[in-house]
Amino acid sequence: MPVTAAAPNALRASSGCASRLGLSLRQASIFPATTTMRAAAKFSTTAPQCKRKTKDSNKRRGVSSLYGSGPREPLSMSNMPLPKPVDFKPKIEVDESHGLWGFFPAPGKLLLTPKETEEHGRAWTVEELRRKSWEDLHALWWKCCKERNMLATAREELLRGKLGFGEREIDSRNEEVTKTMRAIKHALTERFYTWQDAVDVAKSDPEINLDGGEGQVYNPSAYEEGYDEVDVAAIEDEASRVTAEKELKEPVR
Amino acid sequence: MRPTQILGVGKYRHLKLTTKDVGRGFYKGNRTGAMGRHTKYGGYIIEWSKVRTYVVPQNLSESKVRMPDHCYIYNVLHLTPFVSREVRSEPGDYKGLAKGPQDPYFYVEQWKRYNGVD
Numbered sequence: 001m002p003v004t005a006a007a008p009n010a011l012r013a014s015s016g017c018a019s020r021l022g023l024s025l026r027q028a029s030i031f032p033a034t035t036t037m038r039a040a041a042k043f044s045t046t047a048p049q050c051k052r053k054t055k056d057s058n059k060r061r062g063v064s065s066l067y068g069s070g071p072r073e074p075l076s077m078s079n080m081p082l083p084k085p086v087d088f089k090p091k092i093e094v095d096e097s098h099g100l101w102g103f104f105p106a107p108g109k110l111l112l113t114p115k116e117t118e119e120h121g122r123a124w125t126v127e128e129l130r131r132k133s134w135e136d137l138h139a140l141w142w143k144c145c146k147e148r149n150m151l152a153t154a155r156e157e158l159l160r161g162k163l164g165f166g167e168r169e170i171d172s173r174n175e176e177v178t179k180t181m182r183a184i185k186h187a188l189t190e191r192f193y194t195w196q197d198a199v200d201v202a203k204s205d206p207e208i209n210l211d212g213g214e215g216q217v218y219n220p221s222a223y224e225e226g227y228d229e230v231d232v233a234a235i236e237d238e239a240s241r242v243t244a245e246k247e248l249k250e251p252v253r
Numbered sequence: 254m255r256p257t258q259i260l261g262v263g264k265y266r267h268l269k270l271t272t273k274d275v276g277r278g279f280y281k282g283n284r285t286g287a288m289g290r291h292t293k294y295g296g297y298i299i300e301w302s303k304v305r306t307y308v309v310p311q312n313l314s315e316s317k318v319r320m321p322d323h324c325y326i327y328n329v330l331h332l333t334p335f336v337s338r339e340v341r342s343e344p345g346d347y348k349g350l351a352k353g354p355q356d357p358y359f360y361v362e363q364w365k366r367y368n369g370v371d
Contacts, residue, residue, distance in 0.1 A: 195360065198360040
């Protein structure tokens with residue numbers, strides 16, 4: 001640092017600078033012209049000797065810690081190399097599978113860029129959710145909650161950093177998640193009311209005996225034509241179908 | 254229950270209510286609800302039926318979703334709050350049903366078809 005700082009202060013230069021540069025006195029005497037001139041001037045009685053000396057009472061003029069000028073006079077330790085702070089960055093053990101990473105887009109990733117935030121699909125529609133089971137809707141609700149947690153964290157982080165961008169994208173994505181959640185509630189409420197009505201219908205249905213017990217509730221009068229095909233379709237669709245028997249016994253919460 | 258009339262008009266309408274704005278008995282709350290009840294000796298009894306329990310679905314991170322058959326992209330995807338914009342949302346076919354998707358007869362028919370016989 002003192003090497004560079006010495007440059008602008010050309011007025012007060014020579015010997016102090018040289019010592020701070022680490023030059024030995026012998027090297028400094030490569031330029032003996034100034035010393036001889038000064039020595040010669042002592043014997044002169046001409047104008048430079050009569051020049052009026054102005055006193056500067058500020059002994060620390062030109063010394064600045066802001067631009068690192070260094071001390072005005074070379075100090076006893078100016079030749080010694082100063083110790084530098086160690087580049088110390090502790091390595092912290094982080095659990096990659098920690099649950100708190102759920103508040104971030106990915107483990108180790110703090111924020112989505114606004115472009116990435118914008119890249120989302122449309123919300124689920126009620127019609128799509130009508131044929132989903134309770135377990136599917138439950139999982140989807142939690143996915144929505146986690147997504148909104150992540151977005152809220154990102155939003156808070158952007159506001160904290162006063163970055164001034166990215167909130168519009170986060171808000172529109174959040175709005176889309178909210179639409180999905182609204183659709184889930186819509187589908188479940190609708191299913192509950194339909195279930196209530198369906199219980200009344202089932203009571204008057206000759207094929208259904210609600211007091212029948214496990215496996216005895218439905219007594220079909222005749223097997224349908226092409227029952228096997230229906231059964232295969234039912235197995236295929238099982239993941240995305242309403243578990244209606246459960247709901248007939250206990251209402252959807 | 255409504256706030257006092259004067260609080261609903263003028264500048265008070267835009268201010269947050271504090272205990273200084275209202276009379277005794279004002280309970281602002283913190284939108285969390287009670288987890289129990291107070292005893293007459295100043296204690297508090299936690300009623301576990303009031304304490305919230307949140308049931309996390311099993312294997313949430315592995316949960317998959319099966320897309321409708323008319324979607325040509327992928328049939329099984331990771332569950333997300335979003336559906337690809339490639340997937341068009343089709344209206345349901347509930348023609349001839351008195352209450353549309355809320356029709357109880359339709360519900361019973363569906364139940365008979367998919368869950369009635371074990």
